[in-house]
Amino acid sequence: MTELSPLLQAPNQADLLLTHEAIQPFIHRTPVLTCTGLDELAGCQLFFKCENFQKIGAFKMRGAASAALRFSAEERSNGLATHSSGNHAQAVARTAQKLGVPAYIVMPHDAPKVKIAAVQDYGATVSFCNNTPAERQAALDKIVVKTGAAFIHPFNDWGVVAGQATAALELINDTKRVLNLILTPVGGGGLLAGSALAARYFSMEATVWGAEPRNVDDAARSLVSGRIEENVDNRTVADGLRTNLGDKTFSVIHRYVPKILVVSEEEIIAAMRHVWERMKIIIEPSCAVPFAAVLRYPELFAGLNVGIILTGGNVDVDHLPF
Known part of the structure; x- marks a missing residue:
């Protein structure tokens, strides 16, 4: 790869x-x-x-794959993490699955159910938060500290x-x-x-x-x-x-x-x-x-x-x- x-x-x-x-x-x-x-x-x-x-x-699959491949194998060995309302979440979950590492995804409570289900189907661990940028990031930060997963920002x-x-x-x-x-x-x-x-x-x-x-x-x-x-x-x-x-x-x-x-x-x-x-x-x-x-x-x-x-x-x- x-x-x-x-x-x-x-x-x-x-x-x-x-x-x-x-x-x-x-x-x-x-x-x-x-x-x-x-x-x-x-x-x-x-x-x-x-x-x-x-x-x-x-x-979103394009960006998630591109970002994941810029981490070393050691850096991504603890998994990939992100916050997203849906499509980026799915992309990171699928990328992690293909790379053989865990995925930790923070999603807002009001994310479309079809997107939540898809993220879970790719084997990701999903956590929920209120739909504000600050609360998404705060929830994600806690997961990164706990797991050591590599964070892939949805866009920035x-x-x-x-x-x-x-x-x-x-x-x-x-x-x-x-x-x-x-x-x-x-x-x-x-x-x-x-x-x-x-x-x-x-x-x-x-x-x-x-x-x-x-x-x-x-x-x-x-x-x-x-x-x-x-x-x-x-x-x-x-x-x-x-x-x-x-x-x-x-x-x-x-x-x-x-x-x-x-x-x-x-x-x-x-x-x-x-x-x-x-x-x-x-x-x-x-x-x-x-x-x-x-x-x-x-x-x-x-x-x-x-x-x-x-x-x-x-x-x-x-x-x-x-």
Whole structure:
């Protein structure tokens, strides 16, 4: 198994290529799909990078594998640990399972039941906490002290950012037409930051924008203010986007991402339903946010080639929002 060196700063082009090679045993090369009906609805050519088909059902597998491979075998022998509402939790649990070490996961009490069950199915030990950043971290710190497990941050880790960047790298390489824009959702910012770096290194044309729910628009406000903003409330159907940016992810986003678009809860649900009905694939609310932005601001995308990373498909089908 290929080991990776720890990253002390934002990954460069060589780092991303090495990361992509190293994590191959942990990931699928997911397809890029198109849909004429959605193109006509949006007024542009859309290319969907389907990370809902990724192992564990989400792009987070890339970052977890990348970060885990930067620990030595001795450092990860006591296990891997993290806090997450779902997809990163599953990714760390599956990575630990594949590496043959324990996984210790802190999840909020209100995490989707389907995601809790999946984490437990991968053999992880799950602890619960209230859904605030401070309480998540406090619970996680206690576990790390007790077990000696290696902590993989959900997003504010250069190894995680490098792993998430590989989704955009593949999208750029696998799209037959030159992309003008790449859109990703933004919660903690790992995928958005990684995608911005991938576009900078591997595309002559593509600009990367973010999209997030209006109810949790901290990233959009952070881009305007030049400092990390926080949300007073985190109520949104897009449960994967409820967290705030970290200093590492913000440093990349502030430098390389010119725009973050915001959309309403109703627009997210409508966009999710369009993808389910037109493309016949399952996506979760968080990854409907970029497509919702395309529909909300058609004048920004008219006639362009737009790549969208569909980040995951882990949905509780007993509690669909439509």
